[in-house]
Structure formats: structure tokens, C-alpha cells
Amino acid sequence: MAADNDTISGYAAAFEGFEAALNGGARSPLHARRREAIARLQEHGLPTARFEAWRHTNPAPLASGCFAPVMTAGKLSAEAIRPFVVSAIDGPLLVFADGQFVPGLSRVSDLPDGVQVHSLSAPGSGTAAIISGNLAALTLGAEHGFAALNTAFVRDGAIVTINAGCTVDLPVQILHVSTGQAGLTTPRTLVVAAAGSRASVVETFASTTSGAGVLTSSVAEIVVGAGAVVEHTRIHLHGAESLHAGTLHVTEAQDARFTAHTFCLAGRILREDVHTVLRGEHIESTLNGLSLPLGDDHVDNYTTIEHVAPDCSSHELYKGVVGGRAHNVFRGKIHVHQAAQRTDAYQSNQNLLMSDDAEINSKPQLEIYADDVKCSHGSTTGQLDPDALFYLRARGVGLQQARGVLTRAFAGELVDRLQHEGLRNHVERLVSTRLDAVLADQGEAR
């Protein structure tokens, strides 16, 4: 059971306070979900170091000690959020400060046809059914304590719905900013893409401070309708001391095409659980990820692709460039159910270690119960190819520059997969800046 009963009772007490402050809101369907979540949290607790799912990431910094939920949002200016916004995208923008919607900084009017954006605290007409039908609809097991923690204390969030058959050209931007208030923040996103729609959603997690004492427990749920095409990008630009435990849960219907991009660019401890369920036939699902930890950073991408129905394909590519004393963890599971015949799944994890003190853990996994499948995975870890370095140096390129060229090419594969040009350029800049810092971080001098 939970190693730390004090933590759980702390959260239970905080929940009572939260509930009392809700006034009439305590009777809403959303609050029923919160109650279920706190009950589940009390039953299962938060993960401990003994959990197989947390083998390479000690959850203690995130799970021991109660982080008091941040109740009031800090001040946020347009200037402060500028670096985090993709300026080239003039589409819908929802800005959240410490988990609370900031209408003044958001762009939610003049939306393209067929797309609706709302905040959870002020849902528009017609969205109530969407919320009650989809929010926290998934049942999560004992290992998903942080998703339960988010649900128990969720106050606000982004709801994006796309009408059937509609194409939204511009990506919808959702910005979760921590103003540095210590404690627990609970960003929440729900995207429902109806049949035949097309959309792209960009979520950025950022901090205006170093983020000391800040625990972000985020949950995003995406429902991809039949034949819908959805791209989801997560950019982690937390403060250097921030802690993050995130969950992305995706449900896909037949003929859907879903692509997720995860860029772990800053944060002290970043844990991302990505779980996508391929429920219908002929789905194509792709998970991409790039992690660039340095210093004492710890990044853990824990992904599961669940093939429930036949004739689907999935592709997964996660890369890491690790500097300093940082630690990059990858767990990817392809789970093929017995009915999921003719599944075509490929998974790859590639890592470059750039310092003597960096560490990687890779667990690519196949769990297969169907016989007519094509499933494979690969994992490689090493250093830059000495021949390639030599080639460049023989042509007068300095060692540092040559390392830069080769690592950029390595990381660039994932940046290039972004569809929208403006977004791609934005991420390329962020990745480039971060890579310079990773390459410069050689850990402790020997």
C-alpha cells in the first residue's frame, strides 16, 4: 500500500477544505468525479519506489509529502507568456495560470467554424454533456495515483471540441503556466474530435520562475472519433526545479489517425504516462518523443499502446540526448490483444549520452496475444559516431561544432515530424537552445 499515509491523509484533509469552499459547486457532476478520484487515491495511494511502473524513477519527491493545492492564481502578464506562445499561430489560445483560466490573455473569440473552446470552470451551453460523458471516463488502475490526484483537485481546464467533418487549420494552443506558487497545480485538458474532423492541439507547460516546490499533476484526455485526424503536441518548458507527473490518455475509433509529440525540454523531474487505446479497425497511431535532460534532471516517458482491434498500425519513436548528471528513462509497451490480428507495430528508442555522469534506462516492451502480427522494437544507446565526427573534423569543423551538427540532426528527426510550419520553427528554436545547454553540460569535472 501507499508508503506514506500522512501524504494521503494530508490530501484528504485538503480535499475537505476544497469541498467546503466550493459552495454550490459540490453538487455538480464534476465534483462527483472528484469524489470518486479522492476515494481511489485513498484506496490505492500514490506510487512507491516498489512499483514496477516506477522502477527507474523514485516517486518519493513527487509522492511523499502533501503538496498543498494552489487555490488562487498568481498574476501573469502578456510579456511573461510571450516566449511560450507560438507567435506564428494566430489561432485559438487558452492561457491558464496555476491551473486557472485567464480570459484576458486568451484568444477564444472569432474561432474557426466547427471548433469550440471552453474552460472547465465556465463551460458553455452544450458542453455539459461532453464533460460528463468524457471527463475522467477512463478507469485507471492503482498505478495511476497521480491521475487520481489531478482529478480530485481539478478546478479548471481546457475543453476543445471539434464538430464532425470539420477541419481546423490552425493548431489550438493551450498554455499552462506556473507563476511559481509552491504547491500542487492540476492542469486538465479534454479534446473531443468528432467523426471525420481534423485538428491539432498544442499544450505547453511553462513556468515564470525556477518552479521550486511546484508539483504539476496534469491530465489530458483525447477522444478521437471515427476517421478523425488529430495531432497533439506537448512541450515541457518547466522551471529548472519543477516537478511534473502527467498523464495523456487517448481513445481512438476506427480509421482514426492520431499523432502525439512530446518534447521534454526542461524540468527537474518529468514523468509522462502516455496511454493510447486503439479501439476500432484501421487506426494509425504514432507517438513521438524527444527528451533533452541536463544537470540533475530526470525524465521518464512511460508509454503504452494498446491494440484492441484488428488491422491497426502504430509507430513509436522516442529519442534522448542526455547531458550532465541527468537521467533519461523510457518505457514503451505495445500491448496486442488477442482480437487485434494483423497488427503492425514498431517501436524505437534511441539515446545519446553526452556526459560521463549521464544515465539512461530503456525498457521497450512487447506484450502480444495475437499470432498474426508484425511487431518489433529496437533500442540503441551510444555516443556520436566517431567516423562521422572525424569526417566533419577533417573538413575543418571544430569538435564542438561537429557534435552540435550531429546531435541536431539526431534530434531534428522528431522536430521535422511536426506538421505546422510555424509550430515546427518554434520548437526547432527551443530544441536548438536546449541542445546547446545539454552539450555544454559535461557533468562533474573528472
Next chain:
Amino acid sequence: MTEPAATPAPEAALSDTEVLEQFAQRDYKEGFYTDVESDSAPPGLSEETIAFISKKKQEPAWLLEWRLKAYHTWLKMEDPTQRPAPEQWAMVHYPKIDYQAISYFSAPKKVSLDSLDQVDPEILATYNKLGIPLEEQKMLSGVAVDAVFDSVSVATTFKDKLAEVGIIFGSFSDAVKQHPELVRKYLGSVVPTGDNYYAALNSAVFTDGSFVYIPEGVRCPMELSTYFRINAANTGQFERTLIVADKGSYVSYLEGCTAPMRDENQLHAAVVELVALEDAKIKYSTIQNWYPGNKEGVGGIYNFVTKRGACRGDRSKISWTQVETGSAITWKYPSCILQGDDSVGEFYSVAVTSGRQQADTGTKMIHLGRNTKSTVISKGISAMNGQNVYRGAVQMQKRATGSRNFTQCDSMLIGDQCGAHTFPYITVRNPSSTVEHEASTSKIGEDQIFYCNQRGLSTEDAVSMIVNGFCKEVLKELPMEFAVEATKLLGISLEGSVG
């Protein structure tokens, strides 16, 4: 694939079904039971039981103390399967074992080490049924056989010949009496008493096993072999094997296992420790074909083994090869600790799960020394309701600069009720090492079967041929004596009534 899915070749489809049915109907071919009077300890585990075993074996006091220490460690340890679900890592499922219902000591009564004539004729008959005629092997095969029947060595051959070059090869209990300094120096040095639940249990109650010492610079002139056999119902087998290869020496060791058909679940928790000093090489080959349980999964051996080798010296090498076709549950990870610089670890495995068999097996390659190398080739075959897991750890520690690992895990599924799983754990703690892991999953294609059928091969022959081809990389690592047996075994396991 572009095979005509709409109009499947009727014979091929039918033959596949037939083959599958035959898997279901196959009986355990090695299933017979020899009635030998056993001098057994009453069921139950306590300090008294351990003292009883130690006394029966006339052990020195230090070994009894060592056993008791292991027992007390075990008492404090947690049964790995009793952990809550999120904390469980192994994919094996079985009912809780009642350790008090097991009898921890059983020795055949008529023990003689002088000549084969004095060996219980029934035991000899058993070996003959298994095709291990000791008296013939002595003359023909050039294989020294230390046959372990239940827990006590009943016959050891070729001892004199080996003794000429200074090799010590015999039962563990003899080694304790004759070479206590060697046993004491190396026992538990690779697998400590508290290493894991089953290793601790073994350390407390192990009854016998094999001991090998190869002196400096000696190349063992023959393959050493021990045939293990589980007999007597309700008797857990707790073997202990210790092989020490001194500087510059070489030894190839074969371990083969068969068991009589019994309806009780029999626990087997062996420990194998290998020590390779500078420039020494150890090759350890296993064929495991214990009773897997019946079609409903009743009975069958629980095979929870801890096998580990330490490449202590520079340029040493340990190579594991295993063919696992038996047991209801196989749970083992033959491992290499590559301590010496430039040392090499290898693991070649074929695991077949059919019926309701479960296998969670693989290896651990722990790279500690510089420029160490390891290779892992694993072939898993699942049929019927079998569940086959490759679980392997590769660790490059900080000092292991310039090290390399290559891992390849291939799975084959036969039928749509089985499972094939791959769970590698890769850790890299230095930037100059390279780790590569590849895994794939496939089935025997209808087009492949069709191709063979067309050329006059029956479906069963085709399956056998394809499976043997699939496993070739591993089978070729086996010594000659074993390769033949292994190919036959794969045939028996997968061809149903054929073979």
C-alpha cells in the same frame, strides 16, 4: 502479405488445425515413475529440518551455520508472488506454495559409489529408459556423468581420469568433505544467500549437486555432464552447483533434466554459481524437459532457478546455452557479471511453451569491467495456451567504458491463444558503451507452409523444419551430444505425435 486471404489453401488450413490438435493431444514422453524407497525427511521447514539435512550429510559446523543464516534471511523475505499487483514484475501465475508441505530431504537408500553393480537396479533402469546408460557412456561417449537421482549422487564416472589432470568433479557433499577450503571460498560468492527468495530457500535446504574445479591452465579433456532427475512425490529439489575455473582453464558443462510424470506440483529451486578467473572460459549448456503439466495445466514442475556466473578475471568468458521445453513454470535468468576487463558474456536460449506452460526467462548482463562484451540471442516459441516472456537486463556501469552489448529476441507464435512477450531492461551509465536491442514477433506463415507442402513435405515436417531453422543460431551453440537431443526435443514438443 499478399497471400490469397479470400481463398485460403484448404489443405494448409486444415493441416494447421490438425497440427494444433496434435499439440493438445501429445503426452509427456518422458513420463514414468520409478519406485525407489526414499529415506525422506518429514514435510516441513524449520531449523530442525535444516539440522537434519546437515546431519544426514555429515556437514561441518560452518555449513550448518551458513544454512541457518540463509534460512533466517529467507524468513524475513517476501514471497515475490504475494506482492500487491503494481509491485509485481514477473508474468507467472501459480497458487501460493505451502513450504511446510514439502519434504526437504529424500535420498535413495542403496547408495554406492564404488561400482555400478551396487547402484539400485531400478535407478539404472530409469536411466536406461531415458537413454543414459551409464556403463555404455563410460566407454562410448567420453562423457563423465555425475548422475543426481533426487538428491544424492549415486554414481560418478571418469573421476580418476579427471583427477589425473587435477580436475575435481563430483557431488557437492563429497566436495564439502574433501575440499572444504574451495567450497567455503566460493560458495555463495556469486549468488549470496539473500539474493532472492528462492536462492535463500535453496541456500538453507540444498541437499546436493555438483562441484567442479578446473586447476590453472587445464583444459578439461571431456564434456562434463550431470543428469538431474526429479523423483519421489512432494520432494522439492534444491540442487547446488558450483563451478570454478582457475586461471587460463576451460570447461564445458552439460546439464540435462527429465522428470517422471506426477500430478503434484513439484518445486525446483536450484542455484548454479560459476566463477571464471583470469583467461578462463566456462561453457554451460542446459536442456530442461521437466514435466510441464497436463493439457489443463495440472501438475508440472515449478522451475525457479538462480543461475549466475562471475567473470572475475580479465579476458574471462562465460557462455550460457539453454533449451527450455519443459516445466509448468520456468522462471530463470542465467546471468553474467562481467567484472574483469575484456571479459565476455554470452546467452543463447530457446524456450518453448505449449499447453498451459509459462516461461519468464532471459538473462542479465552486468558490465562492470572495461571493454567487456555480451551477446544475447533468445528465441521464444509459444503454442497452445503457452505464455513466453523474455526478460533481460543489460547494465553498463560507470567503469565499463568501451563495452558493447548486442541483444536479439525473436518470438514465434503458433496458434491464437498463446502469448509472446519481450521485456528488456537497459541501463547505461557511461557514454562510451554501446547497447543494441532488437526484437521481433512472427508466426509461421501460411505461405511458408504452403511452399513446403507443395514440395511434398507434410505440415508437421514443415513446422518442425521452420522451428528448427528459427532456433538454429542457438542450437549450433550446443555441444554435439546435446544438439542432437535438443533438435529431437523441439520435434517432440512441437510436432505432436511425430517424433
